Amino acid sequence: xxxxxxxxxxxxxxxxxxxxxxxxxxxxxxxxxxxxxxxxxxxxxxxxxxxxxxxxxxxxxxxxxxxxxxxxxxxxxxxxxxxxxxxxxxxxxxxxxxxxxxxxxxxxxxxxxxxxxxxxxxxxxxxxxxxxxxxxxxxxxxxxxxxxxxxxxxxxxxxxxxxxxxxxxxxxxxxxxxxxxxxxxxxxxxxxxxxxxxxxxxxxxxxxxxxxxxxxxxxxxxxxxxxxxxxxxxxxxxxxxxxxxxxxxxxxxxxxxxxxxxxxxxxxxxxxxxxxxxxxxxxxxx
Amino acid sequence: xxxxxxxxxxxxxxxxxxxxxxxxxxxxxxxxxxxxxxxxxxxxxxxxxxxxxxxxxxxxxxxxxxxxxxxxxxxxxxxxxxxxxxxxxxxxxxxxxxxxxxxxxxxxxxxxxxxxxxxxxxxxxxxxxxxxxxxxxxxxxxxxxxxxxxxxxxxxxxxxxxxxxxxxxxxxxxxxxxxxxxxxxxxxxxxxxxxxxxxxxxxxxxxxxxxxxxxxxxxxxxxxxxxxxxxxxxxxxxxxxxxxxxxxxxxxxxxxxxxxxxxxxxxxxxxxxxxxxxxxxxxxxxxxxxxxxxxxxxxxxxxxxxxxxxxxxxxxxxxxxxxxxxxxxxxxxxxxxxxxxxxxxxxxxxxxxxxxxxxxxxxxxxxxxxxxxxxxxxxxxxxxxxxxxxxxxxxxxxxxxxxxxxxxxxxxxxxxxxxxxxxxxxxxxxxxxxxxxxxxxxxxxxxxxxxxxxxxxxxxxxxxxxxxxxxxxxxxxxxxxxxxxxxxxxxxxxxxxxxxxxxxxxxxxxxxxxxxxxxxxxxxxxxxxxxxxxxxxxxxxxxxxxxxxxxxxxxxxxxxxxxxxxxxxxxxxxxxxxxxxxxxxxxxxxxxxxxxxxxxxxxxxxxxxxxxxxxxxxxxxxxxxxxxxxxxxxxx
Numbered sequence: 001x002x003x004x005x006x007x008x009x010x011x012x013x014x015x016x017x018x019x020x021x022x023x024x025x026x027x028x029x030x031x032x033x034x035x036x037x038x039x040x041x042x043x044x045x046x047x048x049x050x051x052x053x054x055x056x057x058x059x060x061x062x063x064x065x066x067x068x069x070x071x072x073x074x075x076x077x078x079x080x081x082x083x084x085x086x087x088x089x090x091x092x093x094x095x096x097x098x099x100x101x102x103x104x105x106x107x108x109x110x111x112x113x114x115x116x117x118x119x120x121x122x123x124x125x126x127x128x129x130x131x132x133x134x135x136x137x138x139x140x141x142x143x144x145x146x147x148x149x150x151x152x153x154x155x156x157x158x159x160x161x162x163x164x165x166x167x168x169x170x171x172x173x174x175x176x177x178x179x180x181x182x183x184x185x186x187x188x189x190x191x192x193x194x195x196x197x198x199x200x201x202x203x204x205x206x207x208x209x210x211x212x213x214x215x216x217x218x219x220x221x222x223x224x225x226x227x228x229x230x231x232x233x234x235x236x237x238x239x240x241x242x243x244x245x246x247x248x249x250x251x252x253x254x255x256x257x258x259x260x261x262x263x264x265x266x267x268x269x270x271x272x273x274x275x276x277x278x279x280x281x282x283x284x285x286x
Numbered sequence: 287x288x289x290x291x292x293x294x295x296x297x298x299x300x301x302x303x304x305x306x307x308x309x310x311x312x313x314x315x316x317x318x319x320x321x322x323x324x325x326x327x328x329x330x331x332x333x334x335x336x337x338x339x340x341x342x343x344x345x346x347x348x349x350x351x352x353x354x355x356x357x358x359x360x361x362x363x364x365x366x367x368x369x370x371x372x373x374x375x376x377x378x379x380x381x382x383x384x385x386x387x388x389x390x391x392x393x394x395x396x397x398x399x400x401x402x403x404x405x406x407x408x409x410x411x412x413x414x415x416x417x418x419x420x421x422x423x424x425x426x427x428x429x430x431x432x433x434x435x436x437x438x439x440x441x442x443x444x445x446x447x448x449x450x451x452x453x454x455x456x457x458x459x460x461x462x463x464x465x466x467x468x469x470x471x472x473x474x475x476x477x478x479x480x481x482x483x484x485x486x487x488x489x490x491x492x493x494x495x496x497x498x499x500x501x502x503x504x505x506x507x508x509x510x511x512x513x514x515x516x517x518x519x520x521x522x523x524x525x526x527x528x529x530x531x532x533x534x535x536x537x538x539x540x541x542x543x544x545x546x547x548x549x550x551x552x553x554x555x556x557x558x559x560x561x562x563x564x565x566x567x568x569x570x571x572x573x574x575x576x577x578x579x580x581x582x583x584x585x586x587x588x589x590x591x592x593x594x595x596x597x598x599x600x601x602x603x604x605x606x607x608x609x610x611x612x613x614x615x616x617x618x619x620x621x622x623x624x625x626x627x628x629x630x631x632x633x634x635x636x637x638x639x640x641x642x643x644x645x646x647x648x649x650x651x652x653x654x655x656x657x658x659x660x661x662x663x664x665x666x667x668x669x670x671x672x673x674x675x676x677x678x679x680x681x682x683x684x685x686x687x688x689x690x691x692x693x694x695x696x697x698x699x700x701x702x703x704x705x706x707x708x709x710x711x712x713x714x715x716x717x718x719x720x721x722x723x724x725x726x727x728x729x730x731x732x733x734x735x736x737x738x739x740x741x742x743x744x745x746x747x748x749x750x751x752x753x754x755x756x757x758x759x760x761x762x763x764x765x766x767x768x769x770x771x772x773x774x775x776x777x778x779x780x781x782x783x784x785x786x787x788x789x790x791x792x793x794x795x796x797x798x799x800x801x802x803x804x805x806x807x808x809x810x811x812x813x814x815x816x817x818x819x820x821x822x823x824x825x826x827x828x829x830x831x832x833x834x835x836x837x838x839x840x841x842x843x844x845x846x847x848x849x850x851x852x853x854x855x856x857x858x859x860x861x862x863x864x865x866x867x868x869x870x871x872x873x874x875x876x877x878x879x880x881x882x883x884x885x886x887x888x889x890x891x892x893x894x895x896x897x898x899x900x901x902x903x904x905x906x907x908x909x910x911x912x913x914x915x916x917x918x919x920x921x922x
Binding site: 147176180183223 | 332333340341344366370389390414418419420474475477480738740742754755756757758759760788789790793794855856857859
């Protein structure tokens with residue numbers, strides 16, 4: 001993103017293109033006061049006829065159609081003169097409608113941009129947090145229910161830890177712990193998913209535990225846990241080949257948002273903006 | 287709005303809570319023999335043999351964005367933001383607030399309305415193909431008027447056309463293009479193992495009486511693009527939807543399901559004995575419904591549809607976020623005799639009647655929840671609830687703001703009546719489209735009113751008390767029985783079905799009050815019945831002479847919108863055997879888990895904006911989970 005926005009020439013081209021495209025879209029509606037040409041296209045006349053047909057359930061006669069066209073020409077002339085006189089400027093309804101239409105046009109234009117390989121790599125480098133794969137655990141746990149064990153919880157935990165450390169390293173701890181819907185053995189679980197199951201901070205605490213030995217207790221939303229990590233794959237940032245589709249998607253998304261924002265900034269920058277803050281409002285104009 | 291005030295209790299400080307089974311006194315202290323025993327089995331791997339689902343996937347199968355013709359009138363948040371929000375990212379609401387979920391969802395179905403799919407953004411853009419049509423021009427003028435009342439009136443008019451037989455605007459090409467843009471977007475956001483974007487849409491027939499269905503695809507865009515959303519302009523008869531879906535499955539080779547919702551607003555039309563034209567239901571139609579409608583959305587913002595207090599007068603928990611004054615748009619008053627054909631529990635009973643007659647049960651559905659939000663934001667948490675539609679967002683007047691305007695003011699629905707619900711929980715083996723769809727298809731799924739309560743439910747013939755002491759309830763559950771959504775047949779001589787049920791509280795929400803098993807059955811006279819059994823509960827409460835279990839209590843401080851988990855239990859487990867079983871009678875059993883009282887969203891709203899709410903507005907409630915049933919069918 002930064003790559004695009006820091007490049008003034010590209011900017012100019014994009015924004016120029018945008019204005020051009022808007023012009024093209026609105027060309028049928030180009031407004032000029034006084035002399036000039038009012039074109040009533042074949043398509044426009046067909047639209048007028050169709051609209052009449054929808055209302056009256058029959059096609060217009062030649063005279064009626066001619067009247068519609070005359071009315072359209074008058075509307076267009078009045079519209080242009082009106083705009084030139086500025087009568088639209090204080091009309092909230094007209095202003096909002098024009099604004100909304102412009103916003104849609106701008107959004108459509110932002111779709112045009114496409115990313116190069118270099119830009120994708122750069123995006124990945126600038127947003128590592130979005131693509132870093134969380135750490136993954138292969139671990140076993142023994143659950144101790146504090147409500148059930150009451151005051152003996154710390155002593156039980158200590159004693160069980162000693163038992164587990166003395167046992168074979170591949171022990172299934174389940175039969176020694178308390179009843180719970182939590183699994184005893186998670187063969188491969190991501191840190192973020194783990195937090196959703198066990199509650200806040202559980203994965204963070206688990207990541208502190210050394211691999212290959214019984215440790216704990218660590219606390220979850222449900223109680224205490226003695227844990228044995230068989231394997232831990234630390235979080236890692238894949239290279240672009242591992243996340244290309246995501247990066248393309250996210251960069252395009254961000255670009256559409258940023259480009260419209262940037263476009264509006266540039267648009268406003270074409271004007272000298274003078275704001276007369278009433279003193280009573282206490283706003284510092286600087 | 288990413289603030290939380292949940293007093294997540296440090297588990298040790300939670301006070302004394304007893305699992306109901308603990309009284310039966312298995313030894314919970316370290317057991318050296320057990321250690322030695324396990325120690326001896328060196329070949330045993332604790333990781334081996336878990337082919338069953340070990341983690342429940344949380345999601346929403348019902349969400350609208352600006353692409354929906356009605357939502358699009360007020361909501362400017364689109365499908366892409368909806369995905370990003372569900373994945374846990376912060377987005378901006380229509381009114382400019384920043385919003386984020388406390389926890390991401392595992393899956394999402396964006397189910398925009400089939401009718402005039404994708405038309406609204408084009409309309410607002412001023413697409414000439416639409417503006418040349420008179421009604422398009424009128425709507426455009428109304429929606430862009432800048433006047434709130436006129437925008438709302440136009441929005442209501444647009445919603446109204448969803449009940450018309452013919453499309454008010456010709457938009458075939460727009461619909462096709464928008465559908466393809468959507469399926470491509472879903473494919474881009476679908477990341478197997480991390481986030482699932484199932485493709486779907488809502489068939490919104492008979493807008494006023496809400497015979498709507500969410501259609502969900504198993505496959506990707508390449509298959510979904512072989513069709514376009516089937517809309518009520520194709521047919522207002524849901525039976526024709528089933529025929530169309532059957533044709534799609536046959537010709538396109540894909541798989542789909544359809545999930546109905548809000549029978550509570552159908553005024554007696556959702557679960558009837560007859561076909562839609564009033565003739566006796568044919569076996570063919572019953573089979574089609576049973577094939578596609580494997581799940582029902584039992585709870586959502588527009589009211590809870592599990593049970594109704596008039597149908598279940600002995601069920602003290604039946605009256606929960608009840609919307610029963612009229613049909614959806616308030617054009618037809620509710621009559622008591624309509625209720626029987628609207629609520630899930632009653633429909634499950636009606637299904638037994640039909641099965642007796644036709645040999646097929648068209649209402650053999652499991653349960654899920656959904657939000658049906660029209661904000662592109664799937665929010666179902668009380669302290670982070672963004673409501674039904676974008677006309678109004680959190681603020682001092684939301685509670686009294688009109689949500690649905692009816693011709694009769696008595697039927698108009700205002701803000702506080704909205705329920706901050708619900709969620710779909712799915713026991714899928716992995717977080718992929720295929721695994722989640724397949725779990726939905728086998729009904730291994732359940733609904734919650736928003737909180738993430740974990741529930742296991744198994745039925746069989748051999749569950750015994752000792753099974754509750756196994757440290758791995760799911761292991762013994764799958765070994766000895768069938769999970770929720772399953773079937774029991776062929777009762778072994780003299781045996782009654784037994785059920786292993788366990789629940790664990792949402793780590794971020796309230797403790798559990800109780801687990802109930804609801805049984806429905808048909809007697810030999812062809813009458814249907816129901817009974818609610820409290821099967822396990824927190825603390826040492828004893829049922830009174832009337833058989834009722836005393837209330838769990840209430841720790842909610844409504845003024846501060848807080849509660850403490852000093853009552854209730856973090857986990858409950860039991861085995862329950864049906865005491866009244868008759869092997870000759872059809873029956874079903876499902877589980878309802880009740881949380882302790884916690885603040886309702888209205889309490890958070892009152893606190894945040896410093897407002898006094900009238901007495902009629904509830905400030906506390908007991909969230910719950912409803913599982914899919916297990917059915918018993920006699921062999922004859």
